[in-house]
Amino acid sequence: xHDDGSDAANLCFHCGQPVPAGExxxxxxxxxNRTLCCVGCQSVARLIVESGCEDFYLRxxxxxxxxxPEQLLPPELALVDxxxxxxxxxxxxxxxxxxxxxxxxxxxxxxxxxxxxxxxLARLPGIDMAELNVASARLHIRxxxxxxxxxxxxxxxxxxxxTAYPFDPLRQGEQARRAGRRLFRQLFIAGLSMMQxxxxxxxxxxxxxxIDPEMMALMRWASLFLTIPAVFYSALPFFTGAWAGLRAxxxxxxLPVAIGIAAAFTGSAIATWRGEGEIWFDSVSMFIFLLLASxxxxxxxxxxxxxxxxxxxxxxxxxxxxxxxxxxxxxxxLVAASQLQAGDVILARPGDTIAADASLLEGVAELDLAxxxxxSRPQAFQPGQxxxxxxxxxxxxxxxRVVRTTRESTLAAITRLAEQAGQGKPALAQWADIVASRFVxxxxxxxxxxxxxxxxxxxxxxxxxxxxxxxxxxxxALSLATxxxxxxxTDRLLRExxxxxxxxxxxxxxxxxxxxxxxxGTLTQGRPQMTALWSCIPQAQALSxxxxxxxxxxxxxxxxxxxxxxxxxxxxxxxAELGSVTGAGMHCVIDGxxxxxxxxxxxxxxxxxxxxxxxxQPAAAAAGSVYLGNSQGWLARLDLADALRAxxxxxxxxxxxxxxxxxLLSGDQPEVCAEVxxxxxxxxxxxxxxxxxxxxxxxxxxQGGAVVAIVGDGINDAAxxxxxxxxxxxxxxxxxxxxxxxxxxMSDRLSAVAQCAQMARRTMRIVRQNxxxxxxxxxxxxxxxxxxxxxxxxxxxxxxxxxxxxxGNALRLSRATRAARQMPASAPAALPALAGxx
Amino acid sequence: MEALYLLIPLSTxxxxxxxxxxxxxxxxxxxxxxxxxxxxILHDDDxxxxxxxxxxx
Numbered sequence: 001x002h003d004d005g006s007d008a009a010n011l012c013f014h015c016g017q018p019v020p021a022g023e024x025x026x027x028x029x030x031x032x033n034r035t036l037c038c039v040g041c042q043s044v045a046r047l048i049v050e051s052g053c054e055d056f057y058l059r060x061x062x063x064x065x066x067x068x069p070e071q072l073l074p075p076e077l078a079l080v081d082x083x084x085x086x087x088x089x090x091x092x093x094x095x096x097x098x099x100x101x102x103x104x105x106x107x108x109x110x111x112x113x114x115x116x117x118x119x120x121l122a123r124l125p126g127i128d129m130a131e132l133n134v135a136s137a138r139l140h141i142r143x144x145x146x147x148x149x150x151x152x153x154x155x156x157x158x159x160x161x162x163t164a165y166p167f168d169p170l171r172q173g174e175q176a177r178r179a180g181r182r183l184f185r186q187l188f189i190a191g192l193s194m195m196q197x198x199x200x201x202x203x204x205x206x207x208x209x210x211i212d213p214e215m216m217a218l219m220r221w222a223s224l225f226l227t228i229p230a231v232f233y234s235a236l237p238f239f240t241g242a243w244a245g246l247r248a249x250x251x252x253x254x255l256p257v258a259i260g261i262a263a264a265f266t267g268s269a270i271a272t273w274r275g276e277g278e279i280w281f282d283s284v285s286m287f288i289f290l291l292l293a294s295x296x297x298x299x300x301x302x303x304x305x306x307x308x309x310x311x312x313x314x315x316x317x318x319x320x321x322x323x324x325x326x327x328x329x330x331x332x333x334l335v336a337a338s339q340l341q342a343g344d345v346i347l348a349r350p351g352d353t354i355a356a357d358a359s360l361l362e363g364v365a366e367l368d369l370a371x372x373x374x375x376s377r378p379q380a381f382q383p384g385q386x387x388x389x390x391x392x393x394x395x396x397x398x399x400x401r402v403v404r405t406t407r408e409s410t411l412a413a414i415t416r417l418a419e420q421a422g423q424g425k426p427a428l429a430q431w432a433d434i435v436a437s438r439f440v441x442x443x444x445x446x447x448x449x450x451x452x453x454x455x456x457x458x459x460x461x462x463x464x465x466x467x468x469x470x471x472x473x474x475x476x477a478l479s480l481a482t483x484x485x486x487x488x489x490t491d492r493l494l495r496e497x498x499x500x501x502x503x504x505x506x507x508x509x510x511x512x513x514x515x516x517x518x519x520x521g522t523l524t525q526g527r528p529q530m531t532a533l534w535s536c537i538p539q540a541q542a543l544s545x546x547x548x549x550x551x552x553x554x555x556x557x558x559x560x561x562x563x564x565x566x567x568x569x570x571x572x573x574x575x576a577e578l579g580s581v582t583g584a585g586m587h588c589v590i591d592g593x594x595x596x597x598x599x600x601x602x603x604x605x606x607x608x609x610x611x612x613x614x615x616x617q618p619a620a621a622a623a624g625s626v627y628l629g630n631s632q633g634w635l636a637r638l639d640l641a642d643a644l645r646a647x648x649x650x651x652x653x654x655x656x657x658x659x660x661x662x663x664l665l666s667g668d669q670p671e672v673c674a675e676v677x678x679x680x681x682x683x684x685x686x687x688x689x690x691x692x693x694x695x696x697x698x699x700x701x702x703q704g705g706a707v708v709a710i711v712g713d714g715i716n717d718a719a720x721x722x723x724x725x726x727x728x729x730x731x732x733x734x735x736x737x738x739x740x741x742x743x744x745x746m747s748d749r750l751s752a753v754a755q756c757a758q759m760a761r762r763t764m765r766i767v768r769q770n771x772x773x774x775x776x777x778x779x780x781x782x783x784x785x786x787x788x789x790x791x792x793x794x795x796x797x798x799x800x801x802x803x804x805x806x807x808g809n810a811l812r813l814s815r816a817t818r819a820a821r822q823m824p825a826s827a828p829a830a831l832p833a834l835a836g837x838x
Numbered sequence: 839m840e841a842l843y844l845l846i847p848l849s850t851x852x853x854x855x856x857x858x859x860x861x862x863x864x865x866x867x868x869x870x871x872x873x874x875x876x877x878x879i880l881h882d883d884d885x886x887x888x889x890x891x892x893x894x895x
Contacts, residue, residue, distance in 0.1 A: 134871055229857060
């Protein structure tokens with residue numbers, strides 16, 4: 001599924017994705033007319049150019065994220081200005097006017113993003129300082145709140161195509177970050193100690209005539225002091241890990257490591273004190289350093305994906321609908337969820353997440369608690385019962401009375417999500433863990449036996465050999481083989497816009513033999529577009545009239561018409577007395593003539609019953625029609641249909657080429673489904689499915705022995721996504737679908753699923769290589785150590801090198817070499833006007 | 839050779855001094871963002887800010 005970059009003219013200048021055929025958004029950037037793929041990208045690019053930041057396109061090294069037009073300005077943004085909401089973003093008052101604000105930013109891609117954000121914000125009035133921390137994706141702003149509101153900043157960032165959230169340390173996994181920082185310090189200290197101890201060890205190894213005993217003693221004492229920070233600070237993770245393993249009665253790889261370090265250090269310290277015998281301070285500090293290095297690399301990759309997951313989850317439950325006048329009035333107001341007080345009455349619509357712990361007032365609710373309890377079946381709640389915050393309403397709108405504030409009540413859900421990201425382990429990794437744990441027990445026994453045996457043969461070497469056995473064996477390589485490869489692959493996929501939530505995705509996807517696609521929103525874009533226009537008057541005129549009548553409406557069909565008119569650059573036209581009739585259409589007066597736009601019967605009331613032949617064309621099965629007419633007759637018919645995603649055909653073809661059984665599963669009409677299936681090349685269609693039926697289909701397939709992969713997006717797909725062996729949710733889909741799926745396609749490109757499958761195959765190949773290496777190494781090295789052929793320092797090198805090799809092999813996965821990194825016409829040579837100006 | 843009797847303890851002290859300096863720098867946030875400064879340094883601005891920007895906001 002590589003993008004074919006050869007035809008750069010058909011790629012969007014902003015996001016680098018293919019421009020749909022027939023689309024023609026253009027913008028003058030750097031003196032040349034650029035093609036853009038959608039209104040979202042166009043408005044972002046326009047803002048960048050208008051704010052004098054068009055250099056961004058010269059500086060960036062990867063294409064920007066695609067912007068969904070609908071997500072340009074979420075209404076919830078305004079909420080952050082309300083008192084109470086901003087408090088959680090503000091960390092401190094600095095000075096009399098200036099105030100600090102911390103935001104977390106999503107969508108950073110390359111160095112130019114940093115430049116663009118900082119530069120744009122620095123030019124906003126009222127902002128003293130804006131500084132972006134790239135590693136933690138946090139933006140620190142000092143500003144005058146009277147002149148620059150939080151929502152202005154958020155709206156500006158949204159306009160540039162980045163998503164920003166008020167920073168909440170609780171949600172941002174502050175703890176994980178602090179742990180990462182501690183690991184970095186431990187690594188640094190171990191490195192410092194290792195280098196210095198080596199300085200004293202090398203003369204001893206090198207010399208032939210022997211060293212003055214007093215000098216020797218001095219160097220030994222110096223080595224002892226220098227090893228102390230490494231053992232008592234840097235090696236702490238191994239000791240705590242070993243202790244935790246012992247208490248859980250499941251000794252992990254930390255145990256032999258910890259015993260090895262402790263034994264070698266204690267033995268050396270005693271030898272130093274007595275002034276005789278061997279010391280291994282150099283081996284100890286090197287061992288600690290190399291082992292920490294491989295651990296550091298692995299956690300760094302893992303933490304990135306966990307952080308992205310948290311940022312995604314931040315988006316929900318951000319707001320709630322409150323009924324202030326209950327029970328007298330039923331008007332709802334949208335408020336920030338963090339403002340909810342105990343006693344407030346809130347409305348939860350179907351598909352809404354309940355913002356806080358609340359008791360049910362009216363109606364019988366069916367709630368999905370999967371996120372909170374893991375229970376997959378919806379549960380029925382009666383009036384008076386308390387529903388936990390974070391539950392998702394599945395049935396009808398219900399009223400609830402808040403019992404506890406959001407901050408207290410959603411904690412459980414957030415913690416659970418954060419844990420979920422790191423925890424899921426594929427079967428292969430679990431198997432490796434079990435093997436490693438048995439291996440550890442056997443190894444400890446072997447070390448003891450070796451010690452006793454050598455005690456009888458040559459007591460002076462017993463201690464050294466036992467340590468060598470403990471240190472050389474590498475259950476680490478065995479245990480790291482799978483997780484490090486998965487972490488690297490996950491990190492790479494994340495950078496490409498696919499968030500892997502559960503650990504089994506890559507392993508299962510590689511085994512999958514059946515793939516189910518939902519139709520609406522998955523194979524198609526999920527929102528209508530104009531496909532055909534028949535008219536009795538010039539087409540441009542018909543479209544401009546229709547667009548003018550619909551321009552205030554939020555109905556998806558209306559938006560599609562306005563978008564189409566914008567795209568074609570139709571002239572506007574003046575309308576008067578605009579009004580709407582629910583379920584029928586819009587009416588207005590143009591130049592004194594009453595016009596109507598909408599359903600056929602509604603227009604027929606003024607245009608007359610008989611429709612001209614031009615408009616009486618056969619429509620495609622998936623299309624719906626809107627009619628335009630005035631009191632003098634019929635004017636036009638506009639057909640709207642849900643268009644296919646640009647990459648749907650390629651994606652389906654890629655899976656078919658791999659021999660997977662591809663099925664289209666939808667709740668829509670059979671004719672519509674058949675048409676879409678034919679267009680993308682799917683033979684098997686199961687149409688008219690309720691969510692229950694979808695679930696049954698999945699179960700039947702699984703009972704037949706199939707490993708089922710599922711791609712879906714809606715609330716009605718949630719149950720099926722959860723039941724599938726591996727499932728993907730589209731990033732623009734329902735929140736419930738996203739939390740039910742094993743992976744979320746944040747880039748909203750269907751081809752990401754095929755990319756993910758390709759990645760899965762590569763990952764499993766690397767995992768197998770790693771496991772083979774770890775087995776061969778242990779098989780050879782342990783006997784060698786037990787027979788006294790290896791010194792402790794050789795063991796330490798061998799063991800650490802083996803771990804690093806495994807991690808290094810895995811990190812190959814995260815290296816990006818793909819063609820998708822290329823951008824449409826962004827080389828400086830292509831922008832002469834800009835290059836000259838800069 | 840006698841100088842080593844002074845230099846070895848001194849080097850040990852120096853390492854502990856380095857550890858102390860490192861911890862202070864780490865607490866001060868020196869290592870919090872290891873990527874950002876590298877990105878920023880290449881993007882200095884030679885073009886003067888446009889005074890008419892305020893109209894767009």
